[in-house]
Amino acid sequence: MTTALPPLSALENATEFQPRHIGIDAADEAHMLSVIGEASRRALIDGIVPRSIARSQPMDLPAATTEAGALAELKAIAGKNRVLKSFIGQGYYGTHTPGVILRNILENPAWYTAYTPYQAEISQGRMEALVNFQTMVCDLTAMPIANASMLDEATAAAEAMTLAKRSVKSKSNRFVVAGDAHPQTIEVIQTRAAPLGIEVVLANSLDEWNTALDGDYFAVLAQYPATSGRIDDLKADADKAHTRSAAFIAAADLLALTLIAPPGEWGADIVVGTTQRFGMPMGAGGPHAAFMACRDEFKRSLPGRLVGVSVDVHGKPAYRLALQTREQHIRREKATSNICTAQVLPAVIASMYAVYHGPEGLTRIAQRVAAYTAILARGLKALGAPLREHGAFDTLSLHTGDATEKIAARAVSMGANLRIYFKEYLCISLDETTTRADVELLWKIFAEGQALPSFAEFAEAGVEPLIPAALRRTSAFMTHPVFNTHHSETGMLRYIRQLSDKDLALDRTMIPLGSCTMKLNATSEMIPITWPEFAHVHPFAPADQLQGYAELDEQLRAWLCQATGYAGISLQPNAGSQGEYAGLLAIRGWHQAQGQGHRNICLIPSSAHGTNPASAQMVGMQVVVTACDANGNVDMADLKAKCEQHADKLACVMITYPSTHGVFETQVKELCQLVHQHGGRVYVDGANMNALVGVAAPGEFGGDVSHLNLHKTFCIPHGGGGPGVGPVCVVEDLVPYLPGHATAGVAGGTGAVSAAPLGNAAVLPISWMYIRMMGPDGLKAATETAILSANYISARLKGHYPTLYASANGHVAHECILDLRGFKETSGVMAEDVAKRLIDYGFHAPTLSFPVPNTLMVEPTESETLAELDRFIDAMIAIREEIRQIEAGTWPQDDNPLKNAPHTAESLLGTDWNAAYSRETAAFPVAALRQSKYWSPVGRVDNVYGDRNLFCSCVPVSELVS
Known part of the structure; x- marks a missing residue:
């Protein structure tokens, strides 16, 4: 007997993405609606979303396609980018991402699906990597303190300007910027300064610089080395700024600092820059982890995140976010910065690049770049090119006058991008990826028929770097064992695994954080970010080489306009x-244009x-x-x-x-x-x-x-706290x-x-893929399922934890606030205790005490399965039963599984056990944990100790041993 095949349309959609992304199927939905008490998902949504705001028209988006179909479409778009050899520099360089880091961090969901480390106990691995980052920055800049990354170098410089304004004694409103800083940095500084009433004084020549430094200002900023490649001795300038009670800010290149005198040794007060060339591709501009380091006196005004070392309840060293963590939530309009995210994943990659290469490896990479630069300069001089004579690390500049555009065009025809600077100069920047063939190509661009110099002859004669002798680095850096241990791939692989095993991310458990939307970051969405056509293009390459990004930008903006109902969008902001x-x-600009400034x-x-x-x-x-x-x-x-x-x-x-x-x-x-x-x-x-x-x-x-927040609604991963878009x-x-x-x-x-x-252009393909694979119906279904899941949790838990706010019919939106405030009186239990006890059950806590103190805000998202929702609900109900044991007097208010959570394996395996409850209750409160158990690497961390004893670099080995 012949069995008819299903309709072809059904077979064609057999690999559709929507059921992969949404964790709830039809049977699950029916069960959840019965618990909530609604007849259908449509009825549920109609009873929650006010009819007055319901969409008038459906979203005009392309119908959903398969994962393979979306990847093929995006590959065609990526192919419209032209990947030429970049010698542009200007803060963006070619780099090699070590394979062990590419595969095991950038492409590893244990790292890229983690959340910001607000819950210290389940974030020890990524925070150790961030402390490595801070230590690396401190050592290379010779500054006493650094934060755990900034959004990019330009915004870091703008933040440094405002940090200086509130930290120095000078009452001036003038900020002096060297004209030889990166142009994009100058532009962002000018944007940031205008609404604050800060006057930016741009010094485009040495005379203008000296005149400005003799005047009135609260801070100055210089690029080191300059954007043209020149290396200046800035010590006297820093000293002059200090005589005016002003701050000196250096925008420095970390790779160069392995060879040139670090800013902390010649008087800089704040140092900013990017770690892009430490293993992160250019990616048309980001994401890359910028850094900020400063004098110790400025540390309590330092913007962004800072990872510090504290102790846990057992007296062992433990990492935690310190000082100004989320300070904007506390200080609000008095906050000194609005930054709520960092660039954690790129910062982790940069720190691991430093761990893998170590100080000797970084120095060797820098020496190779410096050697190639010196050889390139010798060859250009031999060819009669108009080379400007100045000290240099990786960048040369040539005064090419009227021939500038002609030479730049010739370079493009030969497969290379040079940088046009002030219309009559060309700059050439080398990097880690430069080869002998690249140097010879550059000579060929300028040779105009002349015989090329002999690379081998120059190399055999010995290479003297172009770095001025007086500005060469003599001090050691990165001496901590972590930077001098993991240099084999085996060792590095195990170190990365050791850290990721300490943490909880979406690859292990739902992360039910309200307002943070921790949803599936699908593998197909992630694949394109490592394609060379997206990863290896310079943000300031000629526009005709960036047509793929232009099309991606245009399509994504159009789709997001459909999702939001707005007329125009800019994708430039690199964080919410x-x-x-x-x-x-x-x-503000619109009001000013209306004469209403x-x-x-x-x-x-x-x-x-x-x-x-x-x-x-x-x-x-x-x-x-x-x-x-x-x-x-x-x-x-x-x-x-x-x-x-x-x-x-x-x-x-x-x-x-x-x-x-x-x-x-x-x-x-x-x-x-x-x-x-x-x-x-x-x-x-x-x-x-x-x-x-x-x-x-x-x-x-x-x-x-x-x-x-594309890193919330549109699936770009949180990456442990960044990147964001x-x-x-x-x-x-x-x-x-x-x-x-x-x-x-x-x-x-x-x-x-x-x-x-x-x-952060390089991660935009993730959101493009999500929208393209979901289509308008899938996106709407995702929204409705997120609302369904939140109401299911609220309904199932209402007999144990009341939902604090709800609509007139008792429903919530896509998240619910569980009210735990009454437990303080009946049992001494606080919301934080429940959050820490959830770790023992294998869960990341919901959002703690925001927006209402002593509550938990839960957002399940549409990606979670019914089984995972029930596992979370069962854990919350079990914890409620534990609270009842305290309320009944079975366990003391100061000695119970909640107050002592999380429980480490070491604490449970000790000889003495004097708690009022059993080891089994501590470790295995539900039976399923016997088959699959996450063990917190540390006990509850002492936040107050960490702030009173601020320590933000790698822990000395002696302390780890003790």
Whole structure:
């Protein structure tokens, strides 16, 4: 008997991506709806999303395609980029990513799916890697303290400017910048300075520099080596700045610092730069881990994240985020920076590059670059090329005058990109990937028919570097054993595995963090980021070589406009906080163009994400806080009163939607209309966009500006705390005020907000793949499933932990806040204790005490299976039973599994066990843990000790032994 085949359409969709991404199938959905008490998913969504904001039209996006189909399409787009040999430099260089690091970190979900290390106990591996990063930066710069990475070199320089402003005694408002700094750095500094009223003095010649240093200023910045390659002795300049109570900032090249005198030895107060050439491809501009190091006196104002060393409850050294961690959530409008993310994954790669090569290996790489540079210079001089005479490490400049463009075009025809500098100069930068053939190619470009010099002859004669003798480094660096141990691939592989085994990431467990959207980062989405066509192009290569990126940019912006309902988008901001900043700059620019530049009041609800007020103060706005009602909604009466009170100066309101409390506020359209009536614009924070895509669009219901978190809603991995991408989206009349990028020839109403025109361009293919494989129906289904999953958790746990905020029908959006506040009185248990006990059950904790103290905010996302949701729910119910044991007096309030969590294997295997509960209860509270158990590498970490005894470099071996 012949059995008919299924319809061809069904077979063609057999490999569709949607059921791979969404963890809930039809049977699961039916069960979950029965628990919630709803007849269908459609009925559930209709009862949660206010009808007044429901989308008027479905998203106009291409229908979903298969993983193979999407990869083939994207490969064709990537093929439109031309990968020439880059000698452009300007802060971006060719580099070799060691295979052991590429495969086991960059391509390893144990590293790229991890979250920011706010829960110290389950983040010891990635924090050790970050302490290695900090130590590497401190050693190479000869500075006492460094943070755990910045977004890029240009924004790090801008942050250094504001760090200096608040740290020095000078009351001046002038900031002096050497004209020979990287152009993109100068541009971002100018963007950042304008709304703060800081005057940037650009010194384009030695005379202008000397005149400026004799004047009035609070800080100066110089590139070291300069963007043209020149190496200057800056000690006297630093001394002069100090006589004026001003700070000296050096933007330094870490690889060069293996050979040239480090800034900390000649008087720099702050050192910034990028670690891109430590194993991260150029990627059209990012992501790359920038760094900032500073004097010890500045450490408590240092922006970004800092990993410090503390002790755990057993007295053992343990890592934790220190000092200003999430300081914008505490200080809000008084915050000194709005940065909420770092570049953790690139920072880990850079630190591992340093661990793998060690100080001798890094020095050898730098010496090779310096030797090639010296040989290149000798050959160019022999050919009569107009070489400028100056000390150099890796970059030469030539005064080519009227022939500049002709020579640059000749180079392109021969497969190479040179850099045009100030129209009449050419710069040539060498790097780790330079070969003898590359040097000979460069000679050929300038030879014009002459016989080429003999490379072998120059090399055999001995190579004297072009670095001035007085500026050569003599001090040791990276002497800690970690940089002098793991140099074989076997050793490196095991070290990486040892660290990743200490951590919890999405490859082991759901990460139920509210407001952070930890969802599947599919393998097919990740594959394209290592394609050479995307990875090995320079952000400032000629535009006709970047046509693939241009098409990717155009398509992704169009698709995101469909998802949000906005008219225009810029992908330049390289973090959500930077997207906020760019959006507020657009509002500020629009008001100024309307002759309303005096409008500077920004209304922000008390429940808002802490970056909102921090971003507002960065663009010169004054924050006025508005109240929330008992249900967590914006208090409309108070908002109306504030709008009327500040009507003449109202610039905007910033809201998060759905709200930070996890509910859809029904009056959001009325809120937008109210603000518009008083002359303000509406900023809708896109942090919770995972509850909106396909069902509602902020650009339709009244928003004027939003930023998106592509590392949340659109599947770019969190990478342990970065990279991020934070596109800024605007309505039609604000499109002219999106960020431009003069260095890259991109027009815009405001200046550049990141170093590269497309920000973290190399990870944009991830979001492109996600949208292309999901299609409009899949994206909408993802949103609805995320809402379904959150309501399922809330419903199943309501008898154990009440949900703090809900809509009138008892439902939540895509996340729910579990109220644990009552346990303090009945058992002494705090939300933090539940968070730490969840580690014993093998879970990363939900968001702790935000936005309401002593609560847990849970966001399950659409990617989790019903089995994983139930495993989490069962763990929470089991912990509630443990709390009841404390409430009943079975266990003391100060000696119970929650207060002593997490339990390490070592503590449980000790000879003495004096706890009021059994070892079995501590280790295996549910039976399934006997088959699969995550062991926390440390006990509960002492946060207070770590801040009082700040120590941010590799732990001395003696302390580890003790």
